[in-house]
């Protein structure tokens with residue numbers, strides 16, 4: 001089936017509309033600031049355990065890092081399946097926790113069961129973050145953050161990832177005394193739309209190269225979760241081989257497989273730009289194609305030898321995830337189009353993964 005690019009694809013439409021969804025979500029979150037600040041203050045002395053499945057687990061990784069950067073509250077991130085199977089390795093009886101299960105559908109079996117176990121067996125309060133206010137997860141949680149969200153018809157998560165991330169960052173921002181934080185949050189949608197318009201053609205051109213069939217994504221701190229999600233996106237949408245690592249970890253072995261068929265995408269952090277810029281030069285020496293996303297003042301990496309996205313430096317490590325992620329989603333989308341694969345209907349995947357959909361419920 002030949003897929004044409006543009007509005008015909010559900011996934012494409014959901015990628016390019018996401019910033020409009022951020023504005024609607026922020027309007028509701030702003031109206032609930034008092035309620036959410038009270039919630040924050042009630043649990044600010046606890047360890048916040050973020051959890052989810054698949055894309056929502058990588059979202060939990062990104063959200064918990066940014067949340068801790070903004071609030072100083074200790075956080076932990078773990079796949080929902082680990083809470084289900086090894087709860088004693090996650091929760092220490094001597095500590096007090098709040099569990100933050102994140103789920104687009106609010107129906108994924110592991111995350112629903114993990115939240116139930118935490119609440120009913122371990123007596124840990126739950127704050128659910130979901131796009132579906134009528135879901136099992138939200139209805140079974142003491143607290144929840146939901147927002148007006150135009151339901152995603154695509155199997156893969158795109159705008160749901162960034163909008164749920166935005167709701168966690170908004171919650172964290174309520175505790176900040178920095179007046180700039182709120183202004184930056186509210187300006188993100190326009191900044192991201194401008195970057196999408198500017199860089200979409202470059203992203204598409206990069207992945208249209210048929211020789212590129214191995215994709216590596218690298219990031220530190222809040223960008224590790226993004227690297228993991230970008231790797232999953234290109235795998236789900238274009239059925240391509242992908243890997244993701246802490247940026248500097250790539251040097252300790254995994255780089256052995258880098259070659260001319262490899263596209264290495266490096267998500268530069270403000271905190272680590274010195275080390276990460278040197279890494280970018282090392283990666284080029286491996287013969288791989290390098291795609292760098294950075295704040296415009298982070299490095300002097302030559303645009304002659306690297307493909308570079310420059311985002312406004314004012315946003316920094318707390319907000320750049322919102323400027324990087326839509327472009328990484330487009331990377332996976334355009335690779336699917338280049339391979340003439342329909343990203344709206346990824347192989348072997350369903351929009352919601354429940355045990356009932358694996359082996360006729362034999363997991364019960």
Ligand code: F1P
Pocket residue numbers: 053054055056102103104105106107108111155156157236349350351352353
């Ligand atoms: C998350 C998830 C995604 C996966 C696919 C199916 O579900 O498993 O990770 O990529 O989109 O859904 P949810 O718990 O966030 O609804």
